Amino acid sequence: MVVIMVGTASGRADVLADKYGAFDTDDGWQVSLYKTNEELKRWPNMAATAFSREAFLSMKAMARIGGTGSAPVIAGTVSAGIQIGCQIDVSSGMTVGAAANLGLSLGVNGGITISYPPAGTLGANAGANAGVVPNLQATLRPGGITSLTLDAKPLASSYGSTHLRELYVKTDGCGGYVSIRTFAAVQVATPNANDSYSIYGDPTWL
Template sequence: MRIRGAIVGLVGLLTSAVVGVVGSGAAAAEPLADKSREVATDDGWQMRITKTDESIDRYPNLAATLFTREGFVSLKAVADIDGMGSAPVNSGTIGLGYQIGCQVDVTNGAAIGLAIGPSITIGVTSGVGGSATITPTVYLKPGTITDIPFGTKPLAGRHGSITSDQVHIKIDGCMGPVSLRSYAQVHISTPTADNSLAVYGDPIYL
């Protein structure tokens, strides 16, 4: 029967996915390409931000569930202010973090599998003489993109950096791919101008 075959196929797919989550081992740390950007401000400063020393370690999640991803990331942001500007730099900050994308959000009552409902009757007779209606049920909603800052630091001079090493990342309630995109940014302020500059890493999958 087609419906029964579809249900068996869905259950088999979910079982295989869970086994994959439980049985997969952690890979070696994957180094990622450095990125850098530089601009000249209106008052004559050369402002540069660099994303460097980024890597990711992917691990099977401790809960061994289909909807959780887990890993460890390392990242460094370096800011440099060069040149002879026409106005002094009064303040500045440097920051770094990740943008995390979830394809399908299942945090609010996901139900994937078999459910009793009124939509399809396939003639399954119960032990008490009644009939049951069985249908695969999936409740989904669109995924999300979340900004996760790792830290910010005031710039006390023309050079500054922030390093985050082996930071634990865990994403719950997500079905499908989980993507990460790192960023590093710098802000400076003078009496005549405010400037912000950011650089982004290549998207990666957790």
């Protein structure tokens, strides 16, 4: 089962379906949320280990506020993220031998690393890049789902977006099935109320 996961899809991009959702805030604003341009490129692990996965992820999250509300919008954010599930944590080691004694560890040390260049800033663009996080890490737990917000863009007008291109995703210490699902979220605040909404991509394997 592990060999199948490692030996497939050398660099082939899977294009996942766009998603859309809309809602009205308590103050009467009409908010639309989009998740588009999602692609996942799986690559064989460079270290040739059976318990690590590598891929490059692209996606775009967009939010738009329209209509006429009874109170002004004072803050808003559109964000993009992923959820990753690890079936079995083998980070403490695995003994290859008889089926009755595989030595699977059920600890909580499996890891996920997300890298999103550029890490630095360039001249006048330093302020624009100040919110970009170049590297994120989290702990995968066996049988559980880890959720990570990759980027969040404050809404300075009625429209905002965040576009992630070729985001490097790597998991370590996971045996069996590793699943991945993207999401887009929007938050809108007025003096009277906070509203939030999320949409999710189709789950697939890493």
